[in-house]
Amino acid sequence: MRVEFDTIAAISTPMGEGAIAIVRLSGDESFSIADRVFRGMGDKQLQAVPSHTIHYGHIVDPATETIVEEVMVSVMRGPKTFTREDVIEINCHGGLVTVNRVLQLVLRQGARLAEPGEFTKRAFLNGRIDLSQAEAVMDLIRAKTDRAMNVAMGQMEGKLSKLVKLLRQEILEILAQVEVNIDYPEYDDVEEMTLKVMMEKSTYVRGQIEKLLETSEQGKILREGLSTVIVGRPNVGKSSLLNSLVHENKAIVTDVPGTTRDVIEEYVNVRGVPLRLVDTAGIRETEDIVERIGVERSRKVLKDADLILLVLNHSEPLLEEDRRLFETVNGMDVIVIVNKTDLERVIDMKEVQELSAQHRLVTTSLLKEQGVDELEEAIASLFFEGSLEAGDMTYVSNSRHIALLHLALQAIEEAIQGAEIGTPVDMVQIDLRRTWEILGEIIGDTVQESLIDQLFSQFCLGK
Numbered sequence: 001m002r003v004e005f006d007t008i009a010a011i012s013t014p015m016g017e018g019a020i021a022i023v024r025l026s027g028d029e030s031f032s033i034a035d036r037v038f039r040g041m042g043d044k045q046l047q048a049v050p051s052h053t054i055h056y057g058h059i060v061d062p063a064t065e066t067i068v069e070e071v072m073v074s075v076m077r078g079p080k081t082f083t084r085e086d087v088i089e090i091n092c093h094g095g096l097v098t099v100n101r102v103l104q105l106v107l108r109q110g111a112r113l114a115e116p117g118e119f120t121k122r123a124f125l126n127g128r129i130d131l132s133q134a135e136a137v138m139d140l141i142r143a144k145t146d147r148a149m150n151v152a153m154g155q156m157e158g159k160l161s162k163l164v165k166l167l168r169q170e171i172l173e174i175l176a177q178v179e180v181n182i183d184y185p186e187y188d189d190v191e192e193m194t195l196k197v198m199m200e201k202s203t204y205v206r207g208q209i210e211k212l213l214e215t216s217e218q219g220k221i222l223r224e225g226l227s228t229v230i231v232g233r234p235n236v237g238k239s240s241l242l243n244s245l246v247h248e249n250k251a252i253v254t255d256v257p258g259t260t261r262d263v264i265e266e267y268v269n270v271r272g273v274p275l276r277l278v279d280t281a282g283i284r285e286t287e288d289i290v291e292r293i294g295v296e297r298s299r300k301v302l303k304d305a306d307l308i309l310l311v312l313n314h315s316e317p318l319l320e321e322d323r324r325l326f327e328t329v330n331g332m333d334v335i336v337i338v339n340k341t342d343l344e345r346v347i348d349m350k351e352v353q354e355l356s357a358q359h360r361l362v363t364t365s366l367l368k369e370q371g372v373d374e375l376e377e378a379i380a381s382l383f384f385e386g387s388l389e390a391g392d393m394t395y396v397s398n399s400r401h402i403a404l405l406h407l408a409l410q411a412i413e414e415a416i417q418g419a420e421i422g423t424p425v426d427m428v429q430i431d432l433r434r435t436w437e438i439l440g441e442i443i444g445d446t447v448q449e450s451l452i453d454q455l456f457s458q459f460c461l462g463k
Protein backbone atom coordinates (compact mmCIF):
# COMPACT_ATOMS: atom_id res chain seq x y z
CA MET A 1 0.00 0.00 0.00
CA ARG A 2 1.22 3.46 -0.83
CA VAL A 3 0.01 6.58 0.92
CA GLU A 4 -0.79 9.69 -1.16
CA PHE A 5 1.49 12.63 -0.48
CA ASP A 6 2.37 15.93 -2.01
CA THR A 7 5.58 16.28 -4.00
CA ILE A 8 8.67 17.22 -2.03
CA ALA A 9 12.06 18.51 -3.10
CA ALA A 10 15.42 19.14 -1.45
CA ILE A 11 19.11 19.36 -2.13
CA SER A 12 20.30 15.86 -1.23
CA THR A 13 24.03 16.44 -1.33
CA PRO A 14 26.30 18.35 1.12
CA MET A 15 25.87 22.09 0.92
CA GLY A 16 28.60 23.85 -0.97
CA GLU A 17 30.83 20.80 -1.22
CA GLY A 18 31.52 18.38 -4.01
CA ALA A 19 31.59 18.70 -7.75
CA ILE A 20 28.02 17.57 -8.31
CA ALA A 21 24.92 18.44 -6.34
CA ILE A 22 21.59 16.66 -6.55
CA VAL A 23 18.16 18.21 -6.27
CA ARG A 24 15.79 15.37 -5.51
CA LEU A 25 12.04 15.30 -6.00
CA SER A 26 9.61 12.67 -4.81
CA GLY A 27 5.87 12.44 -5.31
CA ASP A 28 3.19 12.18 -7.98
CA GLU A 29 3.97 15.59 -9.48
CA SER A 30 7.74 15.00 -9.73
CA PHE A 31 7.73 14.25 -13.43
CA SER A 32 5.40 17.06 -14.49
CA ILE A 33 7.24 19.60 -12.36
CA ALA A 34 10.55 18.46 -13.83
CA ASP A 35 9.17 18.72 -17.36
CA ARG A 36 8.27 22.35 -16.79
CA VAL A 37 11.87 23.32 -16.02
CA PHE A 38 13.84 20.75 -18.04
CA ARG A 39 14.84 21.22 -21.68
CA GLY A 40 16.37 18.10 -23.16
CA MET A 41 17.39 17.11 -26.67
CA GLY A 42 14.54 17.66 -29.13
CA ASP A 43 11.20 17.80 -27.40
CA LYS A 44 11.98 15.06 -24.90
CA GLN A 45 9.38 14.80 -22.14
CA LEU A 46 10.61 13.17 -18.94
CA GLN A 47 7.12 11.80 -18.31
CA ALA A 48 7.47 9.78 -21.50
CA VAL A 49 10.96 8.31 -21.10
CA PRO A 50 11.52 4.78 -19.78
CA SER A 51 11.95 4.53 -16.02
CA HIS A 52 15.43 4.44 -14.50
CA THR A 53 17.08 6.36 -17.28
CA ILE A 54 19.23 9.49 -17.12
CA HIS A 55 18.95 12.44 -19.49
CA TYR A 56 21.18 15.32 -20.48
CA GLY A 57 19.77 18.81 -20.82
CA HIS A 58 19.29 22.20 -19.21
CA ILE A 59 17.21 23.62 -16.41
CA VAL A 60 15.50 26.83 -17.46
CA ASP A 61 13.38 29.42 -15.75
CA PRO A 62 10.10 28.76 -17.63
CA ALA A 63 9.05 32.39 -17.25
CA THR A 64 11.93 33.63 -19.37
CA GLU A 65 13.39 30.44 -20.87
CA THR A 66 16.82 31.54 -19.57
CA ILE A 67 19.19 28.67 -18.88
CA VAL A 68 20.01 28.25 -15.19
CA GLU A 69 22.08 25.11 -15.19
CA GLU A 70 23.40 22.27 -17.33
CA VAL A 71 22.22 18.98 -15.85
CA MET A 72 21.71 15.25 -15.98
CA VAL A 73 18.27 14.19 -14.81
CA SER A 74 17.49 10.71 -13.48
CA VAL A 75 13.93 9.57 -13.97
CA MET A 76 12.68 6.80 -11.69
CA ARG A 77 9.09 5.75 -11.72
CA GLY A 78 7.55 4.40 -8.50
CA PRO A 79 7.18 1.99 -6.88
CA LYS A 80 10.68 0.76 -7.68
CA THR A 81 12.33 3.77 -6.04
CA PHE A 82 13.74 4.71 -2.67
CA THR A 83 10.44 6.30 -1.57
CA ARG A 84 8.20 4.09 -3.71
CA GLU A 85 7.02 7.34 -5.31
CA ASP A 86 7.99 8.87 -8.64
CA VAL A 87 11.49 10.25 -8.12
CA ILE A 88 13.43 12.82 -10.13
CA GLU A 89 17.05 13.58 -9.41
CA ILE A 90 18.56 16.64 -11.03
CA ASN A 91 22.34 16.35 -11.07
CA CYS A 92 23.80 19.86 -11.11
CA HIS A 93 27.31 21.24 -11.31
CA GLY A 94 27.54 21.89 -7.59
CA GLY A 95 28.09 25.37 -6.33
CA LEU A 96 25.58 26.78 -3.90
CA VAL A 97 24.04 29.49 -6.02
CA THR A 98 22.93 27.50 -9.05
CA VAL A 99 21.80 24.48 -7.07
CA ASN A 100 19.68 26.73 -4.93
CA ARG A 101 18.21 28.35 -8.02
CA VAL A 102 17.27 24.94 -9.41
CA LEU A 103 15.64 24.10 -6.10
CA GLN A 104 13.78 27.43 -6.04
CA LEU A 105 12.52 26.77 -9.56
CA VAL A 106 11.01 23.39 -8.73
CA LEU A 107 9.51 24.84 -5.56
CA ARG A 108 7.91 27.58 -7.62
CA GLN A 109 6.47 24.91 -9.91
CA GLY A 110 4.60 23.33 -7.03
CA ALA A 111 7.00 21.15 -5.08
CA ARG A 112 7.23 21.64 -1.33
CA LEU A 113 10.58 21.88 0.47
CA ALA A 114 11.15 18.53 2.18
CA GLU A 115 11.58 18.37 5.91
CA PRO A 116 14.73 16.71 7.28
CA GLY A 117 14.47 12.97 6.78
CA GLU A 118 11.26 13.21 4.82
CA PHE A 119 12.43 11.09 1.88
CA THR A 120 13.39 8.30 4.24
CA LYS A 121 10.17 8.85 6.18
CA ARG A 122 8.23 8.22 3.01
CA ALA A 123 10.22 5.07 2.36
CA PHE A 124 9.01 4.02 5.80
CA LEU A 125 5.41 5.20 5.49
CA ASN A 126 5.15 3.62 2.05
CA GLY A 127 6.30 0.34 3.54
CA ARG A 128 9.64 -0.09 1.80
CA ILE A 129 11.63 -0.15 5.05
CA ASP A 130 10.69 -0.50 8.70
CA LEU A 131 11.54 1.98 11.41
CA SER A 132 14.76 0.40 12.61
CA GLN A 133 15.95 0.27 9.03
CA ALA A 134 15.12 3.95 8.60
CA GLU A 135 17.08 4.78 11.72
CA ALA A 136 19.93 2.72 10.37
CA VAL A 137 20.00 4.97 7.32
CA MET A 138 20.61 7.84 9.69
CA ASP A 139 23.34 5.94 11.53
CA LEU A 140 24.90 5.09 8.22
CA ILE A 141 25.28 8.74 7.38
CA ARG A 142 27.03 9.22 10.66
CA ALA A 143 29.06 6.00 10.62
CA LYS A 144 32.63 6.86 11.45
CA THR A 145 34.36 3.62 10.64
CA ASP A 146 33.94 0.62 8.43
CA ARG A 147 32.77 -1.55 11.25
CA ALA A 148 30.25 0.98 12.51
CA MET A 149 29.12 1.09 8.92
CA ASN A 150 28.73 -2.68 8.79
CA VAL A 151 26.58 -2.61 11.90
CA ALA A 152 24.42 0.11 10.39
CA MET A 153 24.28 -1.76 7.08
CA GLY A 154 23.31 -4.95 8.86
CA GLN A 155 20.49 -3.14 10.58
CA MET A 156 19.43 -1.53 7.35
CA GLU A 157 19.19 -4.91 5.74
CA GLY A 158 16.84 -5.72 8.54
CA LYS A 159 18.95 -7.91 10.84
CA LEU A 160 17.52 -6.41 13.98
CA SER A 161 14.05 -6.31 12.47
CA LYS A 162 14.27 -9.97 11.58
CA LEU A 163 15.23 -10.95 15.10
CA VAL A 164 12.60 -8.74 16.67
CA LYS A 165 9.94 -10.17 14.36
CA LEU A 166 11.02 -13.67 15.31
CA LEU A 167 10.72 -12.87 19.00
CA ARG A 168 7.29 -11.35 18.48
CA GLN A 169 6.28 -14.49 16.61
CA GLU A 170 7.37 -16.60 19.58
CA ILE A 171 5.25 -14.45 21.88
CA LEU A 172 2.26 -14.76 19.56
CA GLU A 173 2.64 -18.51 19.74
CA ILE A 174 2.52 -18.40 23.53
CA LEU A 175 -0.54 -16.17 23.36
CA ALA A 176 -2.20 -18.62 20.99
CA GLN A 177 -1.52 -21.41 23.45
CA VAL A 178 -3.03 -19.30 26.22
CA GLU A 179 -6.15 -18.86 24.12
CA VAL A 180 -6.44 -22.64 23.78
CA ASN A 181 -6.15 -22.83 27.54
CA ILE A 182 -8.87 -20.27 28.05
CA ASP A 183 -11.14 -22.04 25.56
CA TYR A 184 -10.68 -25.46 27.15
CA PRO A 185 -10.19 -24.78 30.86
CA GLU A 186 -11.59 -28.19 31.81
CA TYR A 187 -8.55 -30.09 30.57
CA ASP A 188 -5.80 -30.19 33.16
CA ASP A 189 -3.08 -31.20 30.74
CA VAL A 190 -3.86 -28.16 28.59
CA GLU A 191 -3.09 -25.95 31.55
CA GLU A 192 0.13 -27.87 32.13
CA MET A 193 0.98 -27.68 28.45
CA THR A 194 0.33 -23.95 28.42
CA LEU A 195 2.62 -23.34 31.37
CA LYS A 196 5.31 -25.46 29.77
CA VAL A 197 5.12 -23.61 26.46
CA MET A 198 4.95 -20.32 28.27
CA MET A 199 8.04 -20.96 30.35
CA GLU A 200 10.06 -22.36 27.50
CA LYS A 201 9.29 -19.70 24.98
CA SER A 202 9.38 -16.79 27.44
CA THR A 203 12.75 -17.89 28.74
CA TYR A 204 14.02 -18.09 25.19
CA VAL A 205 12.72 -14.60 24.38
CA ARG A 206 14.25 -13.22 27.56
CA GLY A 207 17.60 -14.78 26.69
CA GLN A 208 17.53 -13.26 23.22
CA ILE A 209 16.67 -9.80 24.53
CA GLU A 210 19.46 -10.05 27.08
CA LYS A 211 21.87 -11.05 24.36
CA LEU A 212 20.85 -8.08 22.25
CA LEU A 213 21.31 -5.74 25.18
CA GLU A 214 24.77 -7.14 25.81
CA THR A 215 25.77 -5.95 22.37
CA SER A 216 24.42 -2.48 22.98
CA GLU A 217 27.49 -1.20 24.79
CA GLN A 218 29.64 -2.08 21.80
CA GLY A 219 26.94 -0.73 19.54
CA LYS A 220 27.07 2.66 21.16
CA ILE A 221 30.82 2.71 20.97
CA LEU A 222 30.69 1.80 17.31
CA ARG A 223 28.36 4.64 16.63
CA GLU A 224 29.90 7.40 18.68
CA GLY A 225 33.49 6.34 18.93
CA LEU A 226 35.28 5.44 22.10
CA SER A 227 36.23 8.59 23.92
CA THR A 228 39.96 8.12 24.40
CA VAL A 229 42.23 10.57 26.18
CA ILE A 230 46.00 10.53 25.91
CA VAL A 231 47.67 11.70 29.10
CA GLY A 232 51.25 12.01 30.18
CA ARG A 233 53.90 14.48 31.15
CA PRO A 234 55.24 16.95 28.59
CA ASN A 235 57.40 15.49 25.85
CA VAL A 236 56.71 11.80 26.57
CA GLY A 237 55.34 11.31 23.06
CA LYS A 238 51.56 11.90 23.33
CA SER A 239 51.28 13.63 19.98
CA SER A 240 53.54 11.03 18.40
CA LEU A 241 51.13 8.41 19.71
CA LEU A 242 48.17 10.17 18.16
CA ASN A 243 49.99 10.37 14.87
CA SER A 244 50.91 6.67 14.94
CA LEU A 245 47.34 5.65 15.59
CA VAL A 246 46.00 7.97 12.92
CA HIS A 247 48.74 6.79 10.55
CA GLU A 248 49.43 10.33 9.45
CA ASN A 249 50.87 13.46 10.95
CA LYS A 250 47.96 15.34 12.42
CA ALA A 251 49.56 16.68 15.57
CA ILE A 252 52.76 18.67 15.62
CA VAL A 253 55.61 16.79 17.21
CA THR A 254 58.72 18.58 18.47
CA ASP A 255 61.26 18.05 21.19
CA VAL A 256 60.01 21.17 22.95
CA PRO A 257 57.92 20.23 25.99
CA GLY A 258 54.55 21.91 25.83
CA THR A 259 54.22 21.76 22.06
CA THR A 260 50.56 20.83 22.03
CA ARG A 261 48.54 23.78 23.18
CA ASP A 262 45.09 23.07 21.84
CA VAL A 263 43.03 20.00 22.30
CA ILE A 264 43.46 17.87 19.21
CA GLU A 265 40.64 15.51 18.45
CA GLU A 266 40.76 12.83 15.80
CA TYR A 267 38.57 9.94 14.80
CA VAL A 268 40.67 6.88 14.20
CA ASN A 269 39.83 3.32 13.42
CA VAL A 270 41.90 0.87 15.42
CA ARG A 271 41.18 -2.62 14.13
CA GLY A 272 37.55 -1.73 13.79
CA VAL A 273 37.27 0.08 17.10
CA PRO A 274 36.44 3.71 16.43
CA LEU A 275 38.30 5.99 18.79
CA ARG A 276 37.59 9.63 19.33
CA LEU A 277 41.16 10.34 20.26
CA VAL A 278 41.98 13.41 22.32
CA ASP A 279 45.54 14.67 22.66
CA THR A 280 45.27 17.33 25.29
CA ALA A 281 47.52 20.05 26.40
CA GLY A 282 45.47 20.77 29.51
CA ILE A 283 45.63 17.46 31.25
CA ARG A 284 49.33 17.29 30.67
CA GLU A 285 50.10 20.04 33.11
CA THR A 286 48.62 18.26 36.06
CA GLU A 287 50.32 20.45 38.62
CA ASP A 288 49.37 23.66 36.89
CA ILE A 289 45.80 22.51 36.63
CA VAL A 290 45.76 21.68 40.29
CA GLU A 291 46.86 25.20 40.94
CA ARG A 292 44.92 27.07 38.32
CA ILE A 293 41.70 25.29 37.64
CA GLY A 294 41.58 22.80 40.45
CA VAL A 295 41.64 19.07 40.53
CA GLU A 296 37.94 18.73 39.84
CA ARG A 297 38.02 20.03 36.33
CA SER A 298 40.93 17.87 35.22
CA ARG A 299 39.26 14.89 36.83
CA LYS A 300 36.06 15.57 34.91
CA VAL A 301 37.77 15.59 31.53
CA LEU A 302 39.27 12.26 32.38
CA LYS A 303 36.14 10.84 33.92
CA ASP A 304 34.16 11.30 30.71
CA ALA A 305 36.69 9.18 28.86
CA ASP A 306 36.00 5.54 27.99
CA LEU A 307 39.67 4.78 27.65
CA ILE A 308 42.87 6.36 28.93
CA LEU A 309 46.19 6.01 27.20
CA LEU A 310 48.75 6.89 29.87
CA VAL A 311 52.15 7.56 28.36
CA LEU A 312 55.43 7.31 30.29
CA ASN A 313 58.99 8.01 29.24
CA HIS A 314 61.31 5.00 29.29
CA SER A 315 64.36 7.22 29.35
CA GLU A 316 63.43 9.28 32.39
CA PRO A 317 62.70 8.41 36.00
CA LEU A 318 59.12 8.14 37.22
CA LEU A 319 58.11 11.46 38.67
CA GLU A 320 55.50 12.46 41.19
CA GLU A 321 53.42 13.77 38.26
CA ASP A 322 53.33 10.30 36.72
CA ARG A 323 52.28 8.70 39.98
CA ARG A 324 49.54 11.25 40.41
CA LEU A 325 48.21 10.42 36.95
CA PHE A 326 47.95 6.76 37.96
CA GLU A 327 45.87 7.84 40.96
CA THR A 328 43.62 10.00 38.84
CA VAL A 329 42.78 7.23 36.38
CA ASN A 330 42.37 4.58 39.04
CA GLY A 331 39.42 2.32 38.27
CA MET A 332 39.17 3.30 34.60
CA ASP A 333 40.06 1.41 31.46
CA VAL A 334 43.71 2.29 31.09
CA ILE A 335 46.48 1.21 28.81
CA VAL A 336 49.90 2.20 30.10
CA ILE A 337 52.42 2.92 27.38
CA VAL A 338 56.09 3.09 28.21
CA ASN A 339 57.48 5.00 25.23
CA LYS A 340 60.98 5.71 23.92
CA THR A 341 62.30 2.19 24.48
CA ASP A 342 64.94 2.94 21.85
CA LEU A 343 66.59 5.15 24.46
CA GLU A 344 68.40 3.77 27.44
CA ARG A 345 66.14 2.74 30.31
CA VAL A 346 66.03 5.02 33.30
CA ILE A 347 62.47 4.36 34.41
CA ASP A 348 61.89 1.83 37.18
CA MET A 349 59.95 -0.87 35.33
CA LYS A 350 59.18 -2.72 38.53
CA GLU A 351 57.36 0.27 39.93
CA VAL A 352 55.61 0.80 36.59
CA GLN A 353 54.41 -2.79 36.69
CA GLU A 354 53.17 -2.35 40.23
CA LEU A 355 51.33 0.82 39.34
CA SER A 356 49.89 -0.91 36.27
CA ALA A 357 48.65 -3.97 38.12
CA GLN A 358 45.06 -3.28 37.06
CA HIS A 359 45.94 -2.08 33.58
CA ARG A 360 47.41 -3.33 30.36
CA LEU A 361 50.99 -2.38 29.80
CA VAL A 362 52.75 -2.02 26.47
CA THR A 363 56.15 -0.69 25.55
CA THR A 364 56.72 1.31 22.41
CA SER A 365 59.24 3.24 20.48
CA LEU A 366 57.03 5.50 18.47
CA LEU A 367 60.12 6.95 16.83
CA LYS A 368 61.09 3.51 15.50
CA GLU A 369 57.46 2.51 15.00
CA GLN A 370 57.84 -0.38 17.41
CA GLY A 371 55.08 -1.69 19.64
CA VAL A 372 52.24 0.04 17.83
CA ASP A 373 50.80 -3.31 16.71
CA GLU A 374 50.74 -4.54 20.31
CA LEU A 375 49.09 -1.33 21.39
CA GLU A 376 46.40 -1.61 18.71
CA GLU A 377 45.86 -5.21 19.73
CA ALA A 378 45.47 -4.17 23.36
CA ILE A 379 42.90 -1.52 22.45
CA ALA A 380 40.91 -3.88 20.27
CA SER A 381 40.92 -6.78 22.70
CA LEU A 382 40.07 -4.54 25.62
CA PHE A 383 36.74 -3.70 24.04
CA PHE A 384 35.78 -6.57 21.89
CA GLU A 385 37.76 -9.53 23.17
CA GLY A 386 37.92 -10.35 19.49
CA SER A 387 34.19 -11.03 19.49
CA LEU A 388 33.31 -8.53 16.81
CA GLU A 389 35.38 -10.57 14.40
CA ALA A 390 32.57 -13.12 14.45
CA GLY A 391 30.83 -10.70 12.14
CA ASP A 392 27.45 -12.33 12.12
CA MET A 393 26.00 -10.84 15.29
CA THR A 394 23.29 -8.28 15.47
CA TYR A 395 24.44 -5.20 17.31
CA VAL A 396 22.03 -2.80 18.87
CA SER A 397 23.44 0.67 18.67
CA ASN A 398 20.44 2.94 18.71
CA SER A 399 19.48 4.42 22.07
CA ARG A 400 15.76 4.23 21.32
CA HIS A 401 16.09 0.53 20.56
CA ILE A 402 18.12 -0.02 23.70
CA ALA A 403 15.53 1.70 25.89
CA LEU A 404 12.73 -0.36 24.34
CA LEU A 405 14.68 -3.59 24.77
CA HIS A 406 15.11 -2.78 28.46
CA LEU A 407 11.35 -2.28 28.78
CA ALA A 408 10.66 -5.49 26.87
CA LEU A 409 13.04 -7.36 29.13
CA GLN A 410 11.23 -6.05 32.19
CA ALA A 411 7.85 -7.06 30.77
CA ILE A 412 8.92 -10.58 29.82
CA GLU A 413 10.52 -11.01 33.25
CA GLU A 414 7.25 -10.11 34.89
CA ALA A 415 5.52 -12.67 32.70
CA ILE A 416 8.01 -15.36 33.65
CA GLN A 417 7.78 -14.54 37.35
CA GLY A 418 4.00 -14.61 37.12
CA ALA A 419 4.06 -18.01 35.50
CA GLU A 420 6.49 -19.26 38.10
CA ILE A 421 4.35 -18.33 41.07
CA GLY A 422 1.21 -19.70 39.47
CA THR A 423 -0.50 -16.47 38.47
CA PRO A 424 -3.56 -17.25 36.28
CA VAL A 425 -2.48 -17.51 32.66
CA ASP A 426 -4.78 -14.74 31.50
CA MET A 427 -2.90 -12.38 33.83
CA VAL A 428 0.44 -13.50 32.48
CA GLN A 429 -1.02 -12.93 29.06
CA ILE A 430 -1.14 -9.19 29.76
CA ASP A 431 2.62 -9.03 30.36
CA LEU A 432 3.27 -11.08 27.27
CA ARG A 433 1.10 -8.84 25.15
CA ARG A 434 2.94 -5.83 26.52
CA THR A 435 6.27 -7.39 25.59
CA TRP A 436 4.94 -7.98 22.10
CA GLU A 437 3.83 -4.36 21.80
CA ILE A 438 7.11 -2.91 23.07
CA LEU A 439 9.08 -5.04 20.63
CA GLY A 440 6.74 -3.82 17.93
CA GLU A 441 7.76 -0.26 18.65
CA ILE A 442 11.32 -1.06 17.63
CA ILE A 443 10.26 -1.90 14.10
CA GLY A 444 7.58 0.77 14.05
CA ASP A 445 4.61 -1.55 14.11
CA THR A 446 3.04 -0.18 17.26
CA VAL A 447 4.63 3.22 17.34
CA GLN A 448 2.91 6.57 17.75
CA GLU A 449 2.89 9.12 14.99
CA SER A 450 4.44 11.89 17.09
CA LEU A 451 7.44 9.68 17.75
CA ILE A 452 7.79 8.98 14.06
CA ASP A 453 7.80 12.70 13.29
CA GLN A 454 10.40 13.35 15.94
CA LEU A 455 12.62 10.54 14.73
CA PHE A 456 12.67 11.59 11.12
CA SER A 457 13.25 15.23 11.96
CA GLN A 458 16.67 14.23 13.27
CA PHE A 459 17.78 13.37 9.78
CA CYS A 460 19.70 15.84 7.72
CA LEU A 461 17.90 17.81 5.08
CA GLY A 462 17.49 16.04 1.77
CA LYS A 463 17.73 12.53 3.17
Ligand SMILES: Nc1nc2c(c(=O)[nH]1)N(C=O)[C@@H](CNc1ccc(C(=O)N[C@@H](CCC(=O)O)C(=O)O)cc1)CN2
Binding pocket: 022, 079, 080, 081, 082, 089, 128
Ligand atom coordinates in the same frame (compact mmCIF):
# COMPACT_ATOMS: atom_id res chain seq x y z
N1 LIG B 1 21.25 9.19 -6.39
C1 LIG B 1 20.89 8.54 -5.29
N2 LIG B 1 21.77 7.77 -4.67
C2 LIG B 1 21.41 7.11 -3.53
C3 LIG B 1 20.11 7.22 -2.99
C4 LIG B 1 19.19 8.05 -3.68
O1 LIG B 1 18.03 8.22 -3.28
N3 LIG B 1 19.62 8.69 -4.82
N4 LIG B 1 19.79 6.53 -1.82
C5 LIG B 1 18.86 6.99 -0.91
O2 LIG B 1 19.00 6.92 0.29
C6 LIG B 1 20.62 5.40 -1.41
C7 LIG B 1 20.24 4.18 -2.20
N5 LIG B 1 19.05 3.60 -1.67
C8 LIG B 1 18.03 3.12 -2.45
C9 LIG B 1 17.30 2.07 -1.95
C10 LIG B 1 16.29 1.51 -2.74
C11 LIG B 1 16.00 2.04 -3.98
C12 LIG B 1 14.95 1.41 -4.85
O3 LIG B 1 14.68 1.90 -5.91
N6 LIG B 1 14.36 0.29 -4.41
C13 LIG B 1 13.37 -0.45 -5.16
C14 LIG B 1 13.98 -1.55 -6.00
C15 LIG B 1 14.65 -1.03 -7.20
C16 LIG B 1 14.96 -2.10 -8.23
O4 LIG B 1 14.56 -3.27 -8.04
O5 LIG B 1 15.60 -1.77 -9.23
C17 LIG B 1 12.38 -1.09 -4.21
O6 LIG B 1 12.78 -1.42 -3.08
O7 LIG B 1 11.24 -1.26 -4.61
C18 LIG B 1 16.73 3.13 -4.45
C19 LIG B 1 17.75 3.67 -3.68
C20 LIG B 1 22.05 5.77 -1.61
N7 LIG B 1 22.32 6.33 -2.93
Ligand SMILES: Nc1nc2c(ncn2[C@@H]2O[C@H](COP(=O)(O)OP(=O)(O)OP(=O)(O)O)[C@@H](O)[C@H]2O)c(=O)[nH]1
Binding pocket: 232, 233, 234, 235, 236, 237, 238, 239, 240, 241, 252, 253, 254, 255, 256, 257, 258, 259, 260, 261, 284, 339, 340, 341, 342, 343, 364, 365, 366, 367, 368
Ligand atom coordinates in the same frame (compact mmCIF):
# COMPACT_ATOMS: atom_id res chain seq x y z
N1 LIG C 1 63.79 8.56 21.00
C1 LIG C 1 62.47 8.67 20.91
N2 LIG C 1 61.89 9.87 20.77
C2 LIG C 1 60.56 9.94 20.68
C3 LIG C 1 59.76 8.78 20.72
N3 LIG C 1 58.47 9.18 20.61
C4 LIG C 1 58.47 10.52 20.51
N4 LIG C 1 59.74 11.00 20.55
C5 LIG C 1 60.18 12.37 20.48
O1 LIG C 1 59.84 13.03 21.67
C6 LIG C 1 59.55 14.40 21.41
C7 LIG C 1 58.21 14.76 21.96
O2 LIG C 1 57.20 14.05 21.27
P1 LIG C 1 55.70 14.55 21.22
O3 LIG C 1 54.93 13.50 20.57
O4 LIG C 1 55.63 15.93 20.70
O5 LIG C 1 55.39 14.57 22.78
P2 LIG C 1 54.17 15.20 23.54
O6 LIG C 1 53.92 14.34 24.72
O7 LIG C 1 53.01 15.38 22.61
O8 LIG C 1 54.71 16.57 23.97
P3 LIG C 1 53.92 17.90 24.39
O9 LIG C 1 52.83 18.14 23.39
O10 LIG C 1 54.98 18.91 24.30
O11 LIG C 1 53.44 17.64 25.75
C8 LIG C 1 59.67 14.57 19.90
O12 LIG C 1 60.93 15.05 19.59
C9 LIG C 1 59.51 13.16 19.39
O13 LIG C 1 60.14 12.95 18.16
C10 LIG C 1 60.40 7.51 20.84
O14 LIG C 1 59.78 6.45 20.88
N5 LIG C 1 61.74 7.52 20.94
Ligand SMILES: [Mg+2]
Binding pocket: 238, 239, 240, 251, 252, 259, 260, 279
Ligand atom coordinates in the same frame (compact mmCIF):
# COMPACT_ATOMS: atom_id res chain seq x y z
MG1 LIG D 1 52.02 17.06 22.04
